Amino acid sequence: MPSHLSDRPDLAGRSADPAAGLPGVISGSSIMHEVARVTRQVARSRACVLIVGETGAGKELIARAIHDLSPRASGPYIRVNCGALTESLLESELFGHVKGSFTGAVENRTGRFEAAHTGTIFLDEINSTSPKLQVKLLRVLQEGEFERVGDVSTKKVDVRVVAATNRELREEIDAGRFREDLYYRLNVVPIDLPPLRDRRDDVPPLVNFFLARYSDQNQREMRRVDPEAMKLLVRYDWPGNVRELQNYVERAVVLGEGPELKPEHLPPQLRGEAPPRPIRGRSPDLDTLIADLVRRGLLAAGPNADELIRRIVAPVERELIQQVLTSCDRVQIKAAARLGINRNTLHKKLTEYGLDTPATNGEPAASAPSPADRDEA
Numbered sequence: 001m002p003s004h005l006s007d008r009p010d011l012a013g014r015s016a017d018p019a020a021g022l023p024g025v026i027s028g029s030s031i032m033h034e035v036a037r038v039t040r041q042v043a044r045s046r047a048c049v050l051i052v053g054e055t056g057a058g059k060e061l062i063a064r065a066i067h068d069l070s071p072r073a074s075g076p077y078i079r080v081n082c083g084a085l086t087e088s089l090l091e092s093e094l095f096g097h098v099k100g101s102f103t104g105a106v107e108n109r110t111g112r113f114e115a116a117h118t119g120t121i122f123l124d125e126i127n128s129t130s131p132k133l134q135v136k137l138l139r140v141l142q143e144g145e146f147e148r149v150g151d152v153s154t155k156k157v158d159v160r161v162v163a164a165t166n167r168e169l170r171e172e173i174d175a176g177r178f179r180e181d182l183y184y185r186l187n188v189v190p191i192d193l194p195p196l197r198d199r200r201d202d203v204p205p206l207v208n209f210f211l212a213r214y215s216d217q218n219q220r221e222m223r224r225v226d227p228e229a230m231k232l233l234v235r236y237d238w239p240g241n242v243r244e245l246q247n248y249v250e251r252a253v254v255l256g257e258g259p260e261l262k263p264e265h266l267p268p269q270l271r272g273e274a275p276p277r278p279i280r281g282r283s284p285d286l287d288t289l290i291a292d293l294v295r296r297g298l299l300a301a302g303p304n305a306d307e308l309i310r311r312i313v314a315p316v317e318r319e320l321i322q323q324v325l326t327s328c329d330r331v332q333i334k335a336a337a338r339l340g341i342n343r344n345t346l347h348k349k350l351t352e353y354g355l356d357t358p359a360t361n362g363e364p365a366a367s368a369p370s371p372a373d374r375d376e377a
Contacts, residue, residue: 022065025058026209029201031194035062042189043069048141050126050186051164053193056243059164060124062191066162067120075119078112083125091133092149095140101150111148113140116159126163126186127172134179141185161186196238196245203234206242210249211261222253224260232263232270237292272299318353321346325355 022036042049043066051059060079067077085093088102096111112121129137140146145156163186172178196202207225215222225233238244252265268274297312298305305311321339328334336346350356 022062023068024061024065026205027199027202028205029199031199032202035191035193038189038191039065040069042066042191044071045189046160047188048160048186049162049189049191050169051162051191051193052168053164053166054195054241055166056241057193057195058242059166059193060122062193063120063122063124063162063164067122067160070120070160072119072160076116077120077122078116079122079124080112081124083128087130087133090129091136094133095136095146095148097149098151101148105150108148111146113146113157113159114155117157118159120160120162123161123163125165127165127167127169127178131177131179134182138179138182138185141182196241197236200234203238203245204230206245207233207249207261210246211253214250214253218253220253220256221259222256222261226260226262229261229263229266232266232272236270237295272303314353317349318355321349321353322355325350 022039025032025036027036039062049063049066051062053059063079064077067073080090080093082090092102092105092109092111094111094113096109096114097105099105099107123137136146140157140159141161144158145154147154169178169183169187173180173183204225207230211222211225214220233245233248240247248267248270249261251267252261256262256265263271293316294312298308301308301311321335324338325332325335328338332343332346332350336343339346341349347356
């Protein structure tokens with residue numbers, strides 16, 4: 001997975017991982033091979049690219065690789081964070097303005113699109129743009145022309161656009177916050193950048209790279225990683241992705257002592273002594289939710305706990321039965337059908353979990369099985 005490879009992007013390619021095949025990218029996972037293949041293929045074209053991935057996953061490095069591998073590599077590479085500015089400031093930033101066009105416009109200013117002529121412009125957090133700006137962006141993408149703020153003359157530019165988002169733009173379209181025509185214009189070639197937790201083989205090379213970098217920068221001797229510490233690093237889900245990993249390694253180098261990064265140099269959530277930060281961004285799938293629930297259950301139970309089925313699985317089963325029973329108006333035959341068990345089994349579980357007694361909120365108790373129910377097994 002992408003990560004920062006060099007403090008200077010123009011030098012990043014010197015240390016590029018040949019297996020990943022992208023300048024500025026460190027990777028040890030097979031999942032990045034397809035990302036590298038698509039990136040190299042699209043770099044040679046003029047097509048717009050939409051990079052989708054969580055915050056901190058390395059979207060800018062993919063955008064930079066597209067530029068560096070393209071025929072436009074000798075031209076300018078301009079980055080704009082669309083989420084960092086207000087609508088009026090972003091419009092001026094992107095398209096420029098003329099003197100006197102608004103309060104504070106004391107001179108003409110060249111915008112980022114104009115500055116990126118013959119090169120590439122990277123629009124990060126494109127989902128943050130307003131409807132007004134989306135109209136202007138669509139025009140410059142389709143026609144290659146725009147007007148500076150407060151100007152009447154039209155300017156022409158030849159710019160390759162790469163955009164990125166940490167949100168599903170289709171959901172933004174459904175919510176009325178993003179133009180569908182702009183989405184299709186940007187999404188000519190999509191690149192889906194997986195989060196670090198989905199490419200755990202990338203963690204060791206990233207850790208070793210950051211360890212060497214920050215040891216050099218801080219004149220420290222920490223050059224190795226204790227095997228137990230590496231296990232903790234690989235096992236962690238990294239809600240902040242590569243950026244979070246980079247932060248923790250730098251902290252370990254600065255605050256730690258000795259030649260080896262040890263578990264005690266890592267924050268409590270990596271050592272299982274504190275709950276992990278929730279993963280934000282795109283909605284997690286069921287498998288991710290289950291995995292997170294089990295991890296939290298193991299953390300709450302403690303490292304020496306036994307009877308883990310009773311401690312973790314049984315409460316989940318009880319909650320599932322309770323919610324399904326409620327959704328079925330406490331009709332056991334309907335609840336059993338939804339749960340995929342027979343009514344006799346359901347009644348046993350209701351008794352086992354104490355769900356066959358009147359609820360404290362006034363709900364009626366689940367009725368005992370009928371003779372027909374008891375005949376089922």
